[in-house]
Amino acid sequence: xxxxxxxxxxxxxxxxxxxxxxxxxxxxxxxxxxxxxxxxxxxxxxxxxxxxxxxxxxxxxxxxxxxxxxxxxxxxxxxxxxxxxxxxxxxxxxxxxxxxxxxxxxxxxxxxxxxxxxxxxxxxxxxxxxxxxxxxxxxxxxxxxxxxxxxxxxxxxxxxxxxxxxxxxxxxxxxxxxxxxxxxxxxxxxxxxxxxxxxxxxxxxxxxxxxxxxxxxxxxxxxxxxxxxxxxxxxxxxxxxxxxxxxxxxx
Amino acid sequence: xxxxxxxxxxxxxxxxxxxxxxxxxxxxxxxxxxxxxxxxxxxxxxxxxxxxxxxxxxxxxxxxxxxxxxxxxxxxxxxxxxxxxxxxxxxxxxxxxxxxxxxxxxxxxxxxxxxxxxxxxxxxxxxxxxxxxxxxxxxxxxxxxxxxxxxxxxxxxxxxxxxxxxxxxxxxxxxxxxxxxxxxxxxxxxxxxxxxxxxxxxxxxxxxxxxxxxxxxxxxxx
Numbered sequence: 001x002x003x004x005x006x007x008x009x010x011x012x013x014x015x016x017x018x019x020x021x022x023x024x025x026x027x028x029x030x031x032x033x034x035x036x037x038x039x040x041x042x043x044x045x046x047x048x049x050x051x052x053x054x055x056x057x058x059x060x061x062x063x064x065x066x067x068x069x070x071x072x073x074x075x076x077x078x079x080x081x082x083x084x085x086x087x088x089x090x091x092x093x094x095x096x097x098x099x100x101x102x103x104x105x106x107x108x109x110x111x112x113x114x115x116x117x118x119x120x121x122x123x124x125x126x127x128x129x130x131x132x133x134x135x136x137x138x139x140x141x142x143x144x145x146x147x148x149x150x151x152x153x154x155x156x157x158x159x160x161x162x163x164x165x166x167x168x169x170x171x172x173x174x175x176x177x178x179x180x181x182x183x184x185x186x187x188x189x190x191x192x193x194x195x196x197x198x199x200x201x202x203x204x205x206x207x208x209x210x211x212x213x214x215x216x217x218x219x220x221x222x223x224x225x226x227x228x229x230x231x232x233x234x235x236x237x238x239x240x241x242x243x244x245x246x247x248x249x250x251x
Numbered sequence: 252x253x254x255x256x257x258x259x260x261x262x263x264x265x266x267x268x269x270x271x272x273x274x275x276x277x278x279x280x281x282x283x284x285x286x287x288x289x290x291x292x293x294x295x296x297x298x299x300x301x302x303x304x305x306x307x308x309x310x311x312x313x314x315x316x317x318x319x320x321x322x323x324x325x326x327x328x329x330x331x332x333x334x335x336x337x338x339x340x341x342x343x344x345x346x347x348x349x350x351x352x353x354x355x356x357x358x359x360x361x362x363x364x365x366x367x368x369x370x371x372x373x374x375x376x377x378x379x380x381x382x383x384x385x386x387x388x389x390x391x392x393x394x395x396x397x398x399x400x401x402x403x404x405x406x407x408x409x410x411x412x413x414x415x416x417x418x419x420x421x422x423x424x425x426x427x428x429x430x431x432x433x434x435x436x437x438x439x440x441x442x443x444x445x446x447x448x449x450x451x452x453x454x455x456x457x458x459x460x461x462x463x464x465x466x467x468x469x470x471x472x473x
Contacts, residue, residue, distance in 0.1 A: 021420050029437060048421045051433070064318025064333035065418050168436040175438060195438065 019046040020225040021066060023057045025073035025213070026133075026168035027097055027140055027185035031244035032071070038240075039231050045224045053166035055137025061086055061218060068218055068225035071232070073097055073167075073185075074139035075212040082216070091216025092233060095246035098205060099143050100189035102174045103181035104198040114201055115151035125159035131173035131182030133164045139211055140167040144183035146208035174198075187245035210250045252445050255422050256430035257453070263338070263426060264406035267345040268399050271353035274346075275398050279357030280387070301351040309415025312344050316416070336418040341426075344416050345406050352401040360394020361387065393465050400461040404454060 024032050029051055040046050050067070052060075058077040061067060062084055070087075071094075072078050078091045103109045108128060112121045121128055132148075133141030141163070148154040162178075164170030167185045174182030175197045189200035217229050231237060242248065282294060300308060316334045317323050326334040334340045364387060372386045388395070410428045417424030419433060427450055434443040 021423070026436070050419045050421065050425075051436075052419065060336060060418050062318075063313055063335060064323065064327070065336040066332055066420070066423075166436070168438075172436050172438060192438065197438075 017045075017222055017224055019048045020068035020222055020228075021048045021050055022069045022071065022225065022228065023050050023052065023061070023065070023067040024071040025054045025057070025139070026051045026166040027073050027187050027213075028071055029168050029188065030191045031187060031240055031246075035232070035237055035240055036228075038236060039228055042231070043227060045227060047224065047228050051166070051168065053133065053138035053141075055139075056166070059137075066220070068221040069215065069229055070218060071213065071215040072139075073211055073213055074142075075214045077139075078214040078216045081218070086219055088217040088219065088221060091214045092229075093212050093214050094232060094237070095213045095241050095248070096205075096250055097140065097143075097211035097213050098186040098245065098247055099140060099147060099183050099203045099208065099211075100186040100200040100245075101181060101203060102171065102184050102189045102192060102198055102200045104175050104177050104179075105196075106177065107180040107198070109180040110199075115153055118151075118153050119156050122153070122157045122160050128160060129162050129173075129179040130157055130160050131162045131164055131170045131179040131184070133167040133170040133184070135163075138164070138166050138170075140183075140185050141170070143208035143211055144170075147183060147203050150207040185245070190245045205247075205250060213246065252442070252449060253425075253427070253430045253434075256425050256427045256446075257449065259338075259422070259425065260407050260427040263341055263345055264403045266342045267349055267406045268403045270342070270346050271349055271402050272395075272399060274350075275353035275357045276388075276395065278354045279394075279398075280361045280383075282354070282358045283361035297354050298351045300348050305348070305409070305411030306415060308344070308348060309412045312340075312347070312412070312416050316340060316343065335416050336420065336424060338423055341413060341417055341424055344412050345409060348409065348412055349402045349405055352405050353398045356394045356398040356401065357391065360391035360397075363394070364390045396461060396465050400458060404458060407450070407454060 032049060036047050036049060054072045054074050054077045057067070057070060058072070058081060061070060061081055070078065070081070075093065078087065081087050082090050101114050109121060112118060122130065132144035135141040135145040145154065148157055162173050164173055168188060170182050171184040171188040171192060173179045174184055175192050183203065186200075186202060192198060193200055215229065215232060217225060278297070282290070313335060314320065315322060318327065318333050318335070323334050334343065368386065368390070369382070372382050377385065408428065409426070410432070413424065413426050413429055417426070417429065419425050419429055425433070427446060431443050431446050434446065
């Protein structure tokens with residue numbers, strides 16, 4: 001049965017190498033789509049992108065998911081995978097991530113000062129809702145929790161928090177109006193603002209542990225994935241990443 | 252509109268239905284007419300996927316079929332890639348997930364065939380295969396068709412288990428339900444809305460056609 005299904009699995013286009021699957025942290029959702037387009041125009045090679053929280057992707061890779069490259073929002077996950085022998089090497093740190101407070105248009109939080117006024121705004125549990133990514137397996141969720149603890153808001157806001165399965169779901173909660181706002185990836189806040197969905201405030205980098213964005217080629221990476229890795233290490237990618245809210249330095 | 256994801260969903264549903272057709276007939280017929288002590292346990296096992304959350308099934312499948320498991324390793328040695336996070340893995344998950352939807356209606360249909368009818372057929376010297384083909388299947392046909400439609404529709408609607416053992420790979424495991432979820436997270440409500448509408452229409456058409464078919468076949472055998 002496996003053989004029959006294997007043959008009819010998916011049509012493989014044109015005899016060429018099947019476009020490799022690149023797993024990426026959700027914070028990269030928009031900039032990576034643009035970069036993949038540029039890469040395809042330059043080389044004629046296609047990649048397939050699959051987004052998720054870095055923790056979930058790491059678990060999938062250690063269970064044998066057929067990804068050829070992983071762009072993580074956190075360095076520790078890449079080191080874990082390297083320790084398990086799932087990667088070709090230790091990978092490469094290509095940027096730092098930042099988080100931003102995002103407040104949707106029309107939210108009751110629009111005129112509340114952050115962080116000074118948030119204690120009062122969230123004093124009554126669930127009157128306002130606030131979105132962050134799951135701190136358990138999403139690096140941006142962890143950073144959001146650290147920032148709220150730093151601001152002295154964690155205890156009062158925790159009962160009102162909504163947890164996104166990954167940071168782009170948190171961003172979608174924050175922008176949809178179902179939550180008044182959220183702490184999300186700066187890269188996503190920029191996109192949401194450019195779509196006219198609300199406004200943001202960049203959280204100082206020293207409120208949370210640095211979000212080192214590390215990418216790595218995985219065991220079984222083919223020619224296209226290696227070329228994409230090189231492209232992501234190059235000047236065009238670097239420039240576009242900076243434009244999309246990633247940083248060159250820790251702070 | 253993500254046609255690739257829709258095509259993938261339809262293909263997954265077709266494979267699942269195709270595999271469960273013989274499985275359901277054999278298991279449904281067996282459970283309908285055989286009496287044995289452990290029967291309630293077997294029936295409960297068949298119903299289990301209906302009761303368990305998809306996440307529980309998904310978790311067990313990751314454990315049972317994943318790269319560290321015996322099945323996963325044998326499969327990898329034979330085929331050269333992992334079973335989980337592949338289309339084949341989705342088919343396996345989907346078949347297990349749909350067992351109650353395939354077996355239950357078929358079992359009820361076989362149970363409804365009067366024992367006298369079968370005895371009369373056996374008396375006439377019909378061999379078991381011929382009995383199945385000429386007597387049992389035509390009588391059980393509406394139940395079998397219901398099982399197939401339920402299985403097909405249920406596969407199209409699968410989400411949790413696909414998310415857990417599939418891994419959202421475009422063209423491989425990104426079914427239409429996952430693609431919609433992905434588009435919502437990409438703040439792309441227009442695409443999500445369009446895909447949802449297409450799915451709604453396709454599902455409605457498929458189910459209506461089958462109901463139409465059932466009533467037609469039912470009349471023919473009246």
